[in-house]
Amino acid sequence: MDDSGPEPALPLRALRCRRCGRAAVPVQDFGCESCGAHDLDLEEVELSGRGVVLALTTVHRHPAPAVEPPFTLGSVRLDEGPVVRALLHGPELRAGAPVVVDLAADGRPAFAVRHAEKETDA
Known part of the structure; x- marks a missing residue:
């Protein structure tokens, strides 16, 4: 598991x-x-939908009226190797944070910080 x-x-x-x-x-x-x-x-x-945040930035102003700031964008290195740029959401966002594909409050795909539920010696 x-x-x-x-x-x-x-x-x-x-x-x-x-x-x-x-x-x-x-x-x-x-x-x-x-x-x-x-x-x-x-x-x-x-x-797997899992990765690590490499870098991030929070956008406070956007030229398109339909896009409501603030929102956070980041580069995520997926566990399988590729780097994707994506919307990030949730607390505790920082470079090095482990993340998982999730849905933001508005239903858009985003990455959120993941927390290990428990550590085991498998």
Whole structure:
């Protein structure tokens, strides 16, 4: 059993290369970004939805009236390797914080800080 915190709120998909193992987000059909493999050497996979915040910033002003600040954006290194830029939400946001895909209060996909429910010696 995985005790690394809550399950992701929704699936996160990637393209994994069968030749070199690299995972890439978003799924695309251009080929592997690392080794150039294509077609049958690529497979679509579901990622864990877990990662670590590399950097973040809070936006206090936005030029589009439909976008209501403040909101926090960050770079998240997923456990499988790719780095994604995404909305972050919740307390305790900081570089180095473990996060999981979640839904913000307005229903948008976002990453939230995850807390281990308990530590075990497996």
